[in-house]
Amino acid sequence: MNTYNMVKQEFIKKWITTLQTLDSSVEYPSNVTERKNAIRLSSDIAIAATRSGSTVWSRALISRTGNKTTKPHMARRILRKARSRMKNRCSTLRRSGDFTARVGVRKRTELLKSLVPGGELIDDKDNLIRETLDYIVYLRVQVDVMRTLAAVDSVTGNL
Amino acid sequence: MMKGALETDRLLNSMDMSVLERQRAYLKYHNPSFDFPLAGFFSDSPMINGFLGTPGLDIPVIYSETTVEVCDPSLSISPEDITGSGNFKKRKFDTETKDRNAKKMMMMRNKEEEEEEEEEEKSKITEQNNGSTKNIKKMKNKAKKEENNCSNDSSKVTKELEKTDYIHVRARRGQATDSHSIAERVRREKISERMKFLQNLVPGCDKITGKAGMLDEIINYVQSLQRQIEFLSMKLSVVTPRIDIDMDDIFTKEVVSTPMTLIPPSHGIVGSGYSHEMVNSGYLHFNPMQQGDTSSDPLSCFNNGQAPSMWDSDVQNLYGSLGV
Numbered sequence: 001m002n003t004y005n006m007v008k009q010e011f012i013k014k015w016i017t018t019l020q021t022l023d024s025s026v027e028y029p030s031n032v033t034e035r036k037n038a039i040r041l042s043s044d045i046a047i048a049a050t051r052s053g054s055t056v057w058s059r060a061l062i063s064r065t066g067n068k069t070t071k072p073h074m075a076r077r078i079l080r081k082a083r084s085r086m087k088n089r090c091s092t093l094r095r096s097g098d099f100t101a102r103v104g105v106r107k108r109t110e111l112l113k114s115l116v117p118g119g120e121l122i123d124d125k126d127n128l129i130r131e132t133l134d135y136i137v138y139l140r141v142q143v144d145v146m147r148t149l150a151a152v153d154s155v156t157g158n159l
Numbered sequence: 160m161m162k163g164a165l166e167t168d169r170l171l172n173s174m175d176m177s178v179l180e181r182q183r184a185y186l187k188y189h190n191p192s193f194d195f196p197l198a199g200f201f202s203d204s205p206m207i208n209g210f211l212g213t214p215g216l217d218i219p220v221i222y223s224e225t226t227v228e229v230c231d232p233s234l235s236i237s238p239e240d241i242t243g244s245g246n247f248k249k250r251k252f253d254t255e256t257k258d259r260n261a262k263k264m265m266m267m268r269n270k271e272e273e274e275e276e277e278e279e280e281k282s283k284i285t286e287q288n289n290g291s292t293k294n295i296k297k298m299k300n301k302a303k304k305e306e307n308n309c310s311n312d313s314s315k316v317t318k319e320l321e322k323t324d325y326i327h328v329r330a331r332r333g334q335a336t337d338s339h340s341i342a343e344r345v346r347r348e349k350i351s352e353r354m355k356f357l358q359n360l361v362p363g364c365d366k367i368t369g370k371a372g373m374l375d376e377i378i379n380y381v382q383s384l385q386r387q388i389e390f391l392s393m394k395l396s397v398v399t400p401r402i403d404i405d406m407d408d409i410f411t412k413e414v415v416s417t418p419m420t421l422i423p424p425s426h427g428i429v430g431s432g433y434s435h436e437m438v439n440s441g442y443l444h445f446n447p448m449q450q451g452d453t454s455s456d457p458l459s460c461f462n463n464g465q466a467p468s469m470w471d472s473d474v475q476n477l478y479g480s481l482g483v
Contacts, residue, residue, distance in 0.1 A: 035396035036389075043392060108374035115381045126346060129353045132377060136360055139384040146391035150398065 007050060007141050015046035015145070047142045056127075057135045060118025 019042055044061055051058040113119035113128065116135050122128045335341075354373060358364040361380045364373060 032393070032396055036393045039396050040389065040392040043388065103371070105370045105374060108371055108378060112374060112378050112381070115378060115385070126350050126353065129350065129357065132381065133353065133357055133360060136357075136377075136381060136384065139381070139388065143384055143387045143391065146388065146395060150391055150394045 004141070007138075008145055011046055011050045011141050011145055014049045015043055018042035018046050043142055043146065047138050050141070051134070051138055055134050056118040056122055056131050057116050058138075060121070064117060 019039075022038055022042055048058040048061040109125060109128065112132060113122065116128070116132050119128060119131065122131060354370070357373065357377055361373075361376050364376045
């Protein structure tokens with residue numbers, strides 16, 4: 001019954017696969033920033049794969065990371081089902097700055113669209129909110145798992 | 160159960176309810192055993208687990224380009240395993256078709272079905288990629304009206320598609336009967352319901368009314384989650400110079416459902432020991448989350464290991480607003 005934990009386990013499995021692929025690659029980055037990017041990328045792919053294609057954000061995330069990664073075959077291996085034909089038009093994150101109430105709903109929805117991967121492709125506000133909701137839950141999964149990993153690392157004193 | 164039926168009957172007759180409430184009452188009336196995940200959701204505390212169990216999260220294929228004609232032979236509800244109750248409701252509804260056929264009721268009914276199936280589907284999360292499930296969802300989506308007509312025409316879910324029936328709408332007192340405005344009303348109610356979901360999901364959203372403010376909160380939350388992920392991946396990249404994970408070890412561990420074994424901290428470091436650590440500690444951490452209280456969730460993780468670092472304040476602020 002515990003679907004949240006099940007999602008987490010799914011995510012972990014997929015993420016481990018990704019990390020292993022990353023690890024076995026020849027060009028494993030030694031620089032911290034590179035490593036961080038690789039970890040982030042792998043985790044994004046894994047979380048999108050866990051959601052696996054029935055939401056806009058997961059497909060957009062896959063296509064976006066597919067563009068960025070130097071190893072498209074890695075992404076393809078993990079994501080057997082996700083054949084995204086959606087062009088990724090998601091740009092960089094826009095900081096909200098000082099939105100006051102008078103700016104209103106429109107600007108905020110645009111900002112939300114820029115945050116949620118694939119959000120810009122959604123016209124219907126109704127669906128945008130649904131996507132955001134789903135995306136939030138999966139973000140939480142990612143955060144929880146990563147936090148657990150990080151905690152483990154400190155506990156074991158792994159360095 | 161009787162009391163429930165009477166109560167819902169009373170609800171049905173009242174004219175001052177929102178359409179959604181009316182629909183729910185209607186469904187309850189006909190399906191007294193049907194457990195309303197939405198109702199349960201609103202009465203519970205906003206736990207992640209409970210929330211995930213509710214429908215509306217597992218988003219169906221909304222963006223399928225094909226507006227699938229319902230009652231397509233390939234789509235007819237043959238996967239009875241998943242949609243058994245869905246079928247049941249359709250047939251039952253069919254017999255009651257004569258009385259009060261509000262259009263919104265039908266749409267809401269379908270929404271309920273969809274949500275119920277979403278809930279079931281969510282619980283079998285590994286079957287997400289089940290083709291038949293996807294078909295069901297596609298069918299649910301745009302072709303609600305066709306589905307209504309279908310169930311009107313025949314006594315069981317059939318394969319023909321006929322748009323012969325008009326959908327009769329019962330307007331509320333003092334509101335326009337214009338089809339556009341009714342559709343608009345439905346849409347608005349859906350949106351407001353979703354906003355309610357989001358309120359329960361995003362911490363600290365209860366006090367805020369109005370779309371702009373809530374959207375603000377949602378945006379902040381998404382941004383902070385994304386930032387957390389950045390921080391965490393940076394942290395992970397610092398702490399683990401080499402990620403050496405033994406797959407077999409992990410999968411054997413996964414068989415164990417709820418391990419409560421305590422790992423002595425002096426256990427192995429890199430290599431297979433690492434995976435052992437990770438998985439078991441992972442499960443260790445999962446267990447408190449199970450009972451949880453999402454608010455105590457991250458903090459318990461922190462307490463298990465380490466001194467909180469700078470970025471933890473970010474998280475603690477976030478969860479502090481939950482109002483523990």
